[in-house]
Amino acid sequence: MNSDRSDHSQPTADLPSSPAGDVTADMPPPAAAPVREGPGSRIGPYRILSQIGEGGFGVVFLAEQERPVARRVALKIIKLGMDTRQVVARFEQERQALALMDHPNIAKVFDAGATESGRPYFVMEFCPGEPIDAYCDRNRLTIEQRLDLFIQVCEAVQHAHTKAIIHRDIKPSNILVASRDGRLTAKVIDFGVAKATVSKLTEKTLFTEHRQFIGTPEYMSPEQAEGSQDIDTRTDVYSLGVLLYELLTGTTPFSGRELRSAGFAEILRIIREVEPPRPSTRLSSNTATLATVASQRQAEPTRIGSIVRGELDWIVMTAMEKDRARRYDTASALAQDVRRYLAGDAVQAVPPSRSYQFRKFVRRNRVMAGAVSAVAVALLLGAGAFAWQAQVAREQRDKAVEAQASADRQRDRAVLAEAEAKQRADELQLVADFQADMLAQVDPTEAGRMLSADVAARLAESLRKAGADDGARDAAMQAFTSQWANINATDAARTLIDGVILKPAAAAITARFADQPAVAARLQQALAERYHGFGMYVEATALLQAALDTRRRVLGEDHPDTLESLNTLGTLHHVSGRLAEAEAVYRDSLERYRRVQGPDHPDTITAVGKLGALLWEMGKPEAAEQYLRDALAGHRRVLGEEHPETLLSINNMGFVLQQQGKFDEAEAHYREALEKYRRVLGPEHPNTLVALNNVGYLLQAQNKLAEAEPFWRETLEIRRRTLGEAHPDTLNSINNMGYLLQMQGKNDEAEPYWREALDVRRRTLGPEHPDTLWSMNNLGGLLVVMGRLDEADPLLVEALSKRRATLGEGHPNTLMSAINLGGLRVTQRRFAEALAVLEPIEPRARDVFTGGNARRLVSVLLYLGKARAGLASDSAGYQAAETRLLEAQQLLESAPGASLRDRQECAKALSDLYESWHAADPGQGHDAKAASWRDRSGVEQAR
Structure with a gap:
């Protein structure tokens, strides 16, 4: 920020949404009656302490066993009103499945019985812990540590398979992780939908209602989605592959949100036919969440994709093959391949051959034709059956058959058309994600370097072809280098990129994706973020507003994508100096995040911090401080000490402490943020430069001008080179150097900095932007000190007048x-x-x-x-x-x-x-x- 403030407010990445919950059917399950048992009551020798879990048909309590041995156990009981044949069969099946197994990574069964009212229960080992994905992210486990835990899960599943039991619902919430005796241990739980491969787990029938899933869609194998009874252990291998995919990338291969928004038939089609992106591809395409995912794995955002690319990609995609014959034969084989990877040995998984990929492509595109043929056969058989029945009432039945057949044909055509349209939409969305990823990688700094090198190389080549001798060539190149030094190559590259790539892309989106508004909004969001990164706020705001309007109309006000656009719009208002508009948007987005995501979701906590930073800038310190303290505590708790959002909160608290005159505490915060930013994001990342600037800001506030100078000079040098002369952050640094030189009494040296900052800000930000008024105020103050009162007067009068009007x-x-x-x-x-x-x-x-x-x-x-x-x-x-x-x-x-x-x-x-x-x-x-x-x-x- 400027001489009288610090760079304490910066734009943030959207974080991934919370994992979705389970879905069992299109229709909601019946509401459960209240459970009579509760804390303090007894069931046999067990005293209930608290409720620790609840599923579709059962409730799990933490209980204390008093005899014959004193210990804490988990007691699972069927809910009141849920004791149907189907539920009782599933409940008994889970109990018997657990009783068959004896493995350190599977919860043990101790006892079983029925309550006085006849509802069955069973007692099992109490396994404290949290779901494997949440545990890994909260504790920032490395990829190697996650793979070690995953091997334990594979071994537990393999043990179940040796007992002829298929889990059929492997997912993070059914795998609890805790530290036991100094070692991380995973426990597989919830065998409620397990299936026996040889002997019956129970003599009772396991009923499955019409269109009801056995399992969870995100983790379900293609053969499960087909409703086939021919399920074997490779179904669990597929789910293990999905679990590994999520542990590596932070998301499932198919978005739970998208699956749950699709119809029943479409969910099944996606699972059976759509190929998900490789884990490394998913990591590189999710730029909004990349920093978060990398930090949770203690990896550099620029390197995590390369870590996963190759062998880990192959292992995951082999486990998740649509054709189960091409998967690992057993969970043990999958675990062994992961061990090979960790040991640095060659893995068995290999990428599919080109011929195999081609056959899969052809087979996927024949699905529609195959479906049409199947429908035709079904209709012919139906017509034959009805013809036989027509002997009793031929005319009436023939009319009914024809009407039914016509309706069926129309319905099937509609289903096929819907499926084709959805497939096209999915493909377009993938293209949009790819293009958004490409836009995010457009770097004017690197382009400027390439431009400089290319022009120099072309000049040297032209001199060579012209026959210039060495002396003439050297003189010409030195003259060129001297002149080129006056040109900011980053600025030139940014102008070129805008004219050749960004502006044409913005125009093309509206023209080419009019019938795909969600895709258009995704691309507009990406373009807006790129313009924002370039410091071109006017262009960014126009595109962002269009994306937000579309997402509100198509997806709804509370959809995560809509909230992403709303949040980014608030940031653009903020950096553009429209503080009142920014406050309204920030408050709206915070209220929605709290309601939709919950108070402890990273997006919610980040929204709290952004509102606090804005309120401080608006001159509301009391309200701002509480928001900023809440954000810092939340980020430390949820994201960890080195997450970029946590570091931003640390920086913001340093600013608050500085304004309160607590310089020692402020310096500790600023230096902590700087040291961690350098390590996590690198020395030239914009957030690192904010922290570097703020250490200098604190030192100058204490009149330690000589100590402050190297921090501000380094910040300015890097910003000029990486962001360009006209970027708002660069202008902040130019402004700060002018202030520092004036404070040192070097007024003649300070004046060019003040004037440059004011001239460029007027041109790029407008005459009433807060930063423009800062420069106007500062230049006027310098001219007063220099005795040039007539020049200072109009500047100071204008600055005060416009600040009164705008602030x-x-x-x-x-x-x-x-x-x-x-x-x-x-x-x-x-x-x-x-x-x-x-x-x-x-x-x-x-x-x-x-x-x-x-x-x-x-x-x-x-x-x-x-x-x-x-x-x-x-x-x-x-x-x-x-x-x-x-x-x-x-x-x-x-x-x-x-x-x-x-x-x-x-x-x-x-x-x-x-x-x-x-x-x-x-x-x-x-x-x-x-x-x-x-x-x-x-x-x-x-x-």
Whole structure:
């Protein structure tokens, strides 16, 4: 940020949504009646302590067994009203499945029975822990650590298979992880939909209602989706592949949100026919979540894709083959291949051959024709059956058959058309994701480097072809290099990219995707984010607003994609200086995140922090501080200490502490953020540069100018090179260097920085943007110091007028402009005008300028004292001036960052006051006071 503030507010990536819950049927399950058993009640020898889980038909309690052995157990009981034949069969099946197994990674069964009312229950080992995906992310387990846990899961599933049991519902919530005896241990639970491969688990029939899933769609194998009874252990191998995919990428191969928004037939088609992207492809395409996913795996965002690419891709995709004959034969074989990978040995999984890929492609595209043939056969058979029945009532039945057949044909055609349309939409969405990924990788810095190198190479080649000798070539190249140094290659590349890529893309989206609004919105969002990264906020806002309008219309107000666009729009309003609009959007998005995602979701916590940063900038410190503290605590708790969002919150709290005058605490926060940003994001990442800038900002606030200078010079050098001259962050650094040089008394060196910042901001941000007004205010202040009052006057008047109009009378920035203009009027000896500017702001300045900002209150009091002294004609006037100046001098004794020069200026003002007072009213001792303050000011009395 500028000289009087820090870069404490930066744009953030959207985080992935929470994992979706289970789906069992298109229709909602019947509501369960209240469970009578609860904490304090008893079931046999077990005393219930608390409820720890609940499924579709059962409730799990933590209970205490008192005899014959004292221990804590998990007691599962059928819900009241759910004891149908189907549910009782599933319940009994789970109990018997668990009883057959004895493995350290599977929960053991201890006992079984029925309550007094006849509802069955069973008692099993209590396995404290949390779902494997949540545990891995919360504890930031590396990919190697995740693979070690995954091997345990495979071994547990293999044990079940040796007991002729197929789990059929392997997913993160059915695998609990905890640290036991210093070792991470995974426990596989919930065999409620398990299937026996040889012997019956129970003599009771396991009923499956019409169109009901056995399993969870995201983890379901193609043969499960077909409803086939020919299910074998390779079904679990497929689900293990999905689990591994999620542990590596943070998401399932098929989005739970998309599956649940599709019809029943479409869900089955996706599972059976659609090939998901490889894990490495999914990682590289999800740019919005890449930093989060990488941080949760202690990996660099730029490297995590390459870690997964290759052997891990092959292992996952082999386990998830549509054709089960091409999968690993057993869970043990899958585990062994993972072990080979960890040991650095060659894995058995290999990418599919080109011929096999071609056969799969042909087979996938014949599905529609095959479906049509199947429908025709079914209709012929149906017609034959009805013809036989027509012997009883031929005419009536023939009409009914024909009507039914016609309806069936129409329905089937509609189903096929819908499936084809959905497939086309899916393909378009994949293309949109790919194009968004490509846009995110457009880097003007690298393009500028390439442009510079290419122009130099072409010049050298043209000189060679022209026959120039070595001396002439060297001279020409040196001249070129000297001239080219005056051109910012990053700026040139950005202009070129905008004209050749971004603008044509924006126009093409509207024209080519009119019938695919969701795809158009995805691309507009990506373009807006790229423009935002370029610092081109006007273009970004227009595209983002279009994406938001489309997503609201097509997806709804609370859809995650809509919230993504809403949140980004708030950021654009913020950085564009439209603070009131930003506040309205931030509050709207925060309310929706809290309601839709919950208070502990990373997106919600980030929204809290962004609102806090904005409120601080709007001059609402009390409200802002609580939001920022809540965000920091939430990010530490949910995302960990080194997540980029946590580091942003640490930086923001450093800013708050600095403004409160707690410099030591602020410095600790700033330096922690800087050190971790350098390690996690790299030394030239924009967020790293924010932290680098803020360490310098803190040092200059303490008047440690020589220490601050290298931080600000390094920030400016990197920003000029990587972001270009016109980027808002670069302009902040230019502004800061001007301020630093002025504070060091190097006014002639400072002026070009101030003017450059003001000129470019006026051109790129507009005349009323807060940053433009900062530059206007700062240049005016410098010109006052340099004695060029006529040049300073219009700048300071304009800055104050526009700040009053855009920010309000009481905003801290408006107060700063009033102080500067009041100081100018004092210097011009226009004392009455100075009082007219300064007196109205004194009460607000006393409220706002405390702690680390006390020097600004000193300025108000100093200028008020000088103005009153200049107008004083009696003792009352001199006393009013004396009161302000003595208070200013007292504040300077304790004000953070106050310099000797500040104290000398105030002492001189007191000396001048008492000299004037002595002249007006001699013999009152004012001359002695004048001499005393003159000595303290370091100024000798003229003789």
